[in-house]
Amino acid sequence: MGGFFQVALAVAGRQVYKYFTNPAFLAPALFPLFFFVAFAGGLTSVGDVPGFDYAAGYIAFQYVWALLQAVSMGGAFTGFSIAGDFENGFARRLMLAASNRYGIILGYTIASIVRATMTGTLVTVIALVTGMPISGGFDFFGLIALALLANIAATLFGAGVAMLLRTQQAGPVIRTPIFLVLFLAPVFVPLDLLSGWIEVVARLNPFTHILEAARGFLAGDPTSVASTFTISATLILVLSLWAVFGLRRAERAG
Amino acid sequence: MKVPPFFTEVLAIARRSTVRTVRQPAVIVSALLFPMMFFSINANGLDAASRIPGFPTDSYLDFAFAFPLIQASLFGAITAGADLARDIESGFFDRLSLTPMRPVALLGGMLAGVVALGLLQGVVFLTIGTLMGVDVSSGFFGMVVIVLLTVLVALGFGGIGAILAIRTGSVEAVESAFPLFFVAIFLSSINLPRDLIEQDWFRFIATVNPISYLVEGIRSLVITGWDTQALILGFGFALAIVVVAIGGAAASLKTRVA
Amino acid sequence: MARERGIEVENLVREFRRGPRAVDGIDLRVEPGEVYGFLGPNGAGKSTTVLMLTTLLPPTSGTATVAGYDIVHEGPQVRASIGAALQEAALDPFLTGREHLHLQAALHGLSRKERKRRGQELLERVGLEGAADRKVRGYSGGMKRRLDLALALVHGPQILFLDEPTTGLDPQSRSALWAEVSRLAREDGVTVFLTTQYLEEADVLADRVGIIDRGRIVAEDTPEALKAEIGRPSVEATPAEISDRDAVARVLRGFGEEIPAQPGAVAVRLSGGAAGLADVVRALDREDVRVANLRLDEPSLDDVFLAKTGRSLEGAGEGEDGDMEEAQA
Numbered sequence: 005m006g007g008f009f010q011v012a013l014a015v016a017g018r019q020v021y022k023y024f025t026n027p028a029f030l031a032p033a034l035f036p037l038f039f040f041v042a043f044a045g046g047l048t049s050v051g052d053v054p055g056f057d058y059a060a061g062y063i064a065f066q067y068v069w070a071l072l073q074a075v076s077m078g079g080a081f082t083g084f085s086i087a088g089d090f091e092n093g094f095a096r097r098l099m100l101a102a103s104n105r106y107g108i109i110l111g112y113t114i115a116s117i118v119r120a121t122m123t124g125t126l127v128t129v130i131a132l133v134t135g136m137p138i139s140g141g142f143d144f145f146g147l148i149a150l151a152l153l154a155n156i157a158a159t160l161f162g163a164g165v166a167m168l169l170r171t172q173q174a175g176p177v178i179r180t181p182i183f184l185v186l187f188l189a190p191v192f193v194p195l196d197l198l199s200g201w202i203e204v205v206a207r208l209n210p211f212t213h214i215l216e217a218a219r220g221f222l223a224g225d226p227t228s229v230a231s232t233f234t235i236s237a238t239l240i241l242v243l244s245l246w247a248v249f250g251l252r253r254a255e256r257a258g
Numbered sequence: 259m260k261v262p263p264f265f266t267e268v269l270a271i272a273r274r275s276t277v278r279t280v281r282q283p284a285v286i287v288s289a290l291l292f293p294m295m296f297f298s299i300n301a302n303g304l305d306a307a308s309r310i311p312g313f314p315t316d317s318y319l320d321f322a323f324a325f326p327l328i329q330a331s332l333f334g335a336i337t338a339g340a341d342l343a344r345d346i347e348s349g350f351f352d353r354l355s356l357t358p359m360r361p362v363a364l365l366g367g368m369l370a371g372v373v374a375l376g377l378l379q380g381v382v383f384l385t386i387g388t389l390m391g392v393d394v395s396s397g398f399f400g401m402v403v404i405v406l407l408t409v410l411v412a413l414g415f416g417g418i419g420a421i422l423a424i425r426t427g428s429v430e431a432v433e434s435a436f437p438l439f440f441v442a443i444f445l446s447s448i449n450l451p452r453d454l455i456e457q458d459w460f461r462f463i464a465t466v467n468p469i470s471y472l473v474e475g476i477r478s479l480v481i482t483g484w485d486t487q488a489l490i491l492g493f494g495f496a497l498a499i500v501v502v503a504i505g506g507a508a509a510s511l512k513t514r515v516a
Numbered sequence: 517m518a519r520e521r522g523i524e525v526e527n528l529v530r531e532f533r534r535g536p537r538a539v540d541g542i543d544l545r546v547e548p549g550e551v552y553g554f555l556g557p558n559g560a561g562k563s564t565t566v567l568m569l570t571t572l573l574p575p576t577s578g579t580a581t582v583a584g585y586d587i588v589h590e591g592p593q594v595r596a597s598i599g600a601a602l603q604e605a606a607l608d609p610f611l612t613g614r615e616h617l618h619l620q621a622a623l624h625g626l627s628r629k630e631r632k633r634r635g636q637e638l639l640e641r642v643g644l645e646g647a648a649d650r651k652v653r654g655y656s657g658g659m660k661r662r663l664d665l666a667l668a669l670v671h672g673p674q675i676l677f678l679d680e681p682t683t684g685l686d687p688q689s690r691s692a693l694w695a696e697v698s699r700l701a702r703e704d705g706v707t708v709f710l711t712t713q714y715l716e717e718a719d720v721l722a723d724r725v726g727i728i729d730r731g732r733i734v735a736e737d738t739p740e741a742l743k744a745e746i747g748r749p750s751v752e753a754t755p756a757e758i759s760d761r762d763a764v765a766r767v768l769r770g771f772g773e774e775i776p777a778q779p780g781a782v783a784v785r786l787s788g789g790a791a792g793l794a795d796v797v798r799a800l801d802r803e804d805v806r807v808a809n810l811r812l813d814e815p816s817l818d819d820v821f822l823a824k825t826g827r828s829l830e831g832a833g834e835g836e837d838g839d840m841e842e843a844q845a
Contacts, residue, residue, distance in 0.1 A: 038437075042444040045460040049450060053309045187299050193306045202302035262625040270622040278610040281651070349606030352572055353667065356595050357623035 007103035008110070015098065015111025019085070020118050032077035033123040037130060040070035044134065047192065055197055060139050060223040065194075067131040068147075068219045072211075073186050074127045075120040075155035082116040083162020083178040090170035090254070099255065109247050113159050120155040139224050146221035146229070150214050153236040158182055160243035167250030170257065185211050194219075210235050264366075267359050271367025276374060278341070289333055289375065290382055293326035298390070300325065300449075307450065314451055315481040323392050324476040325448055327404070328469065330379045331412040332439050338372045339419025339432045346427040346514075361511045369416050369504070376412030380405035395483040403489075404479050410496040411472050415439075417503025424510040446470040471495040521548040521583055521674060522707055523569065528578035530564050538564040540731035541578065546709060546724075548674070551701045553722030553739075554711040555817065557829055561731040562711035563603055566679045569709070570600045583675055599668030600677040605660040609653035613644050613663050616652065617670060624671040638666040642696065658689030665696065676700065678710040682717060694721055715817040715829065727821055734824040742820045749790045749814045750775055752783035756806035763805045771796055781809075790814065 023029035044066040051062035058065045089095040102108055132138075162178045169177060188205045189212045190198055198206055206212045217232035262270075279285060301322040308318040315321050342364075345351045354364060384394075384401050394400050422432045445463045447455070447470040455461040464470050475492015478485035523546040530539040539561045546552040554562050567573035569582055571591040580587045583597035607616060617635035626634060639645045642662040647655065655663065661681060668676060678697070682690040698721060700706040712718055718725045719739050726736040735742055751771070755764045758780060765774070765782045771792055777783035786792040793812050800807060821829040 038441060038444075042441075042449075045457045046444070046449055046455055046464070047304075047307075048456040049310050049454045050304070050307050052311060053306045055309075056306070187303075190303075192304045197306040198303065199305060200302050202299065202305075262622065266625075267623060270619055274608070274611065274615075274619055277615070278608065281610045345608075349602060349604040350608060351606075352602065353600075353606045353620075354623065355572065356570065356598070356600055357620065357671075358592060358596060358625065359623040 008107045011102045011104050011107025012110035012114060015102075015108050016114035016118070019082075019112060019115030022085075023115075023119055023122075029119060030123055030126060032081045032119070033074045033126050036070045036073035036077060037127060039073070040066055040127065040131065041134075043192070044070075044131075050192060053193065053197065056193060058194065058219065058223060059225060060219075061137060063131065063134060063136045064139075064222055065219060067127070067136055068222055069186075069189075069191055069215060070131070071124055071127050071147075071151055072154050072215060072218060074123045075151050076158040076182055076186060078120045078123055079116055079155050079158025079160075080162050080178050080182050082112055082119070082159050083166045084172075084175055086112060086163055086166035087169065087172055087174035087178075090166065091172055095167075095170075095254070105251060105255065106248070109160070109163055109244075109251060112163055113156055116155055116159040117152060120151065124151055139222075142224050143221040143226060146226060147218055150218045150221070150232070150236070153233075153240065154211070154214055157236070157239050157243050160240065160247040164243065164246040164248075164250035167247070167254040170254060185209060189215055210239050262358070264360060264363060267363035268366040268370060271354075271359075271364055272370035272374075275338075275341070275367055275371035279371060279375070285337065289330060289337070290379065293330040293333070293379075294383065294386055296329065297322065297326040304449065310450075310454060312454060317391075317393065317481075319390065320392055320481050321477065322449070323387055323480050324473045326383050326387075327380065327408045327476055328411060328443060328448070328473060330383070331376055331408060331415050332436075332443065334372055334375045334379065334412055335415030335419040336432060336436045336439070338368055338375075338416055339423040339435075340429050342368050342420060342423035343427060343429045343432045346423065347429060361514075362508055365420055365504075365507055365511060368420060369413060372412050372416035372419075373409055376409040377405065379412075380408040392480065394480050396479045400479045400483070404476055407472070407476055407479075407492060407496060410493070410500060414496055414499030414503050417500060417507050420507035421503060421510055424507060424514055427514075442467065443469055446473055448473050468495045468499065522546045522550070523552075523580070523582050523675065523709060525569070525580040526578055528565070528568060528580055529576045530561075530568060530573065531576045537576075537731050539568070539575075542728070542731070542733050544726055544733060544736065546707060548707050549701065549705045550723045551697070551708040551710065551721055553718035553725040554709065554728060555713070555715070555718040555725055555821075555829075556711075556728035557713060559730075560728045562713075562728060563679055565728070566600070566602070566677050566709070566711055570598060570602075570677055571595055596671070597673055598675045598677060599671070599673035600679070601661070601664040601668045601681055602677075602679045603683075605657075605664045607652045607655075607660055607663065610651060612649050612651055613639065613655070613659075613666075614648040616663060616667060620667050620670045626671075634670060638669060641669075642666045643692070658685050658692075661685060661689065661693065665693070669700075673706070675707045675709065678708065680711055680713065682712070682714065690717075697721055713829070719817060725817065727817070727824065729821070729825045729827075735820060739817065742817065743815045744789075746820050746823050747815045748772070748785050748787065749793075749812055750783055750785045751793060751796055752777050752781050752809075752811045752813065753796075753800070753807045754778070754781040754809040756808045760805055763803060764800070764807065767799050767803050767805060768796065770799065 044063045048062045050056065051058070086095070098108060099105060161182070165178045166174045188202065189209050190206055195206060195212060195216060213228065213232045213235050217226065217228055220227040301319045304322070305318045307313065308316050308321065355361065384404065396403070419432065422435055426432065445460070446467045447464050452461060452464050452470065455464060471491040472495055474488050478488035482488070525542060525544045527541045527543060528539055529537060529541050531537050542565065554565065556562050564573065568575045569580060569587060571587050571594050574588060582594045585593040585597065587594055614635055617638060618631050621631035621634055639648045642665055644659060644662055644666070647659060652660065652663065682693055685693070694717070697708055697710070701708050710721060722739060724736065724738050725742060727734050751768065753764050753768060755761050761780065761782065768782050768784045772784040772787040775783050775785050788795070790812060797810070818829045821827070
């Protein structure tokens with residue numbers, strides 16, 4: 005399997021190099037940060053709603069969503085990058101040169117994780133600066149693990165779409181579903197305070213489980229850990245197949 | 259040299275703007291669809307907020323109804339501004355400048371388009387909103403006033419879009435202003451009443467942000483009925499923006515045309 | 517006071533904030549009814565000159581009158597007298613050809629009935645009746661240029677400005693446009709000010725040519741006079757048999773001085789001009805000398821440009837785009 009990892013590292017290396025030569029690589033964090041400021045700044049009194057008992061406070065409540073949003077958007081941006089590589093012909097060269105093409109997917113995923121680490125750190129720093137408290141029992145590793153899983157899932161989704169469409173038109177096709185998934189979730193209040201159609205949709209949304217579990221980790225009160233990780237793993241498995249499907253289509257197109 | 263009356267010129271330009279828009283159904287659909295979608299998601303997601311102690315109404319849907327109207331006016335203004343910038347970029351503006359057309363007529367035609375779209379959006383959103391369960395306390399006449407205020411807001415934003423277009427002559431520059439306006443909308447009382455904003459800095463920004471008063475004007479017609487103070491502030495700020503923006507656009511036009 | 521109906525330019529200058537002068541003091545005069553060709557490489561200042569003369573760009577200094585009106589102080593009158601088809605075919609992709617014409621006509625104050633009539637007339641004139649009700653987005657480059665010309669003619673202007681009208685067009689479209697421009701000048705008496713980087717275009721269409729380089733006019737006259745000034749045409753004959761070379765040379769030397777030629781051939785500069793070619797043929801025939809190939813070479817406007825500036829016209833220019841960007845700023 006030497007070829008697989010070699011290819012992956014080569015692809016990842018190139019992507020990461022592109023990041024450092026272009027400060028815009030932090031762009032996926034912009035809208036999440038903006039929403040964080042708007043919601044954590046303007047909506048804190050939502051924490052006073054009867055039944056809202058998130059121990060870590062409203063700012064922390066919003067921070068988790070902002071973090072997951074940033075890493076998910078990072079995955080989407082990687083998808084845009086792949087689409088761009090197809091459009092300018094680079095991807096074709098890559099596919100011809102690679103001894104193991106699955107390594108290409110892994111490479112982009114690794115690069116995406118690297119970026120997610122940086123955007124995630126940025127969001128976290130901003131949240132701390134705005135006064136988010138760190139409560140005792142905060143499960144750092146659990147939170148990071150979920151963030152990484154969200155990032156990987158989004159990257160695989162974006163990669164699949166990008167390899168299928170192979171043009172910049174992939175942009176909206178990647179962005180919109182991820183956007184909807186992020187918003188059709190307990191964004192402003194916890195799941196048990198949602199009602200109406202949005203509650204139904206949110207319950208069916210796998211992201212909701214990741215979000216609620218991540219919030220639990222941050223508050224030192226982990227819930228549904230096993231089921232969440234199972235759901236995440238399944239999601240990643242399905243999306244890996246999706247990415248491979250996209251790769252096969254790209255190969256066939258030549 | 260035959261110089262057509264000003265009205266004929268504006269009409270000719272306005273007709274062109276309308277025809278272009280109608281021929282891009284995707285633009286109309288997204289101008290109507292996205293604000294409504296966002297509204298639905300937001301309003302439902304924040305429904306629990308109506309249970310915050312001191313919240314002015316028990317329906318967050320009613321409270322948030324101003325949001326799609328304001329957001330849609332913004333979209334419309336940026337689109338119209340981008341179209342004007344495109345005309346400048348492509349040289350179409352130069353072509354029109356070679357006719358006896360008064361440059362102000364071009365502005366008038368563009369704004370006529372913005373007003374028409376604002377009118378359409380107001381009516382469509384009110385219809386859909388009512389079907390979704392929004393209860394307008396001020397009744398039918400209140401709805402008419404809501405549409406009027408929406409149109410004024412659209413006109414004001416349109417003027418700002420025009421200034422950007424004329425000053426920069428670049429579609430990209432106009433479109434990149436969109437996130438800034440989007441941010442400005444959120445840094446207002448759009449999601450919560452000002453007195454329920456806990457963070458001092460945020461409440462301060464919301465208080466000095468003219469958009470808060472536009473929002474509160476529309477909102478008062480929905481949840482309160484006839485709140486004179488809110489209406490005076492809402493219309494006052496809307497008119498002020500219109501005057502400043504359109505005045506600015508007309509002045510910018512003078513420097514662009516030799 | 518009768519106004520001079522052509523174009524008169526005196527020491528016109530245009531400076532931009534960055535870079536050298538785009539137009540560096542030009543003088544020119546175009547008589548009414550004339551076709552004037554403004555020839556020069558990219559970046560020479562052609563488009564900038566046109567923008568000034570059409571009042572879209574104010575000059576830095578100097579004066580000009582177009583149709584008798586001052587370009588700075590009588591802008592509206594100038595604009596009423598001219599039509600312009602500028603470098604970018606500035607059209608709205610969502611409107612049809614007919615709608616463009618109606619809009620232009622409306623803005624020129626034509627009544628609804630007149631708009632329809634005039635629109636139809638112009639569409640037929642430029643050969644676009646078939647595509648009139650299709651959106652411009654679907655037009656080819658040639659069609660867009662033709663619509664551009666039609667739009668410039670809506671109000672029946674006395675003076676027409678064409679800025680590189682055939683750049684990028686296929687040969688058929690180019691010829692069609694040339695035919696229409698010639699007709700306009702000949703039959704309708706329209707004065708045409710045309711800029712181009714194509715020698716052939718200036719040569720074929722223009723009554724007089726002004727050659728501009730780096731913002732200055734380096735030569736101005738009829739194409740024939742300009743070429744004659746540079747040199748006379750030459751004739752080169754390749755004998756059918758190499759042994760006849762001396763005989764050919766003897767005949768040809770009677771028509772002008774000998775000049776360098778291809779190996780095995782003889783060339784002379786015709787002192788009597790291109791008309792002398794017929795005499796050369798007759799003389800060769802009389803002496804019973806057979807030639808395999810006989811060629812007449814005229815000096816071209818490129819030779820003129822080369823003589824005046826030391827550079828060849830083709831491939832001589834800096835980006836005219838820089839010109840346009842500055843002009844639109």
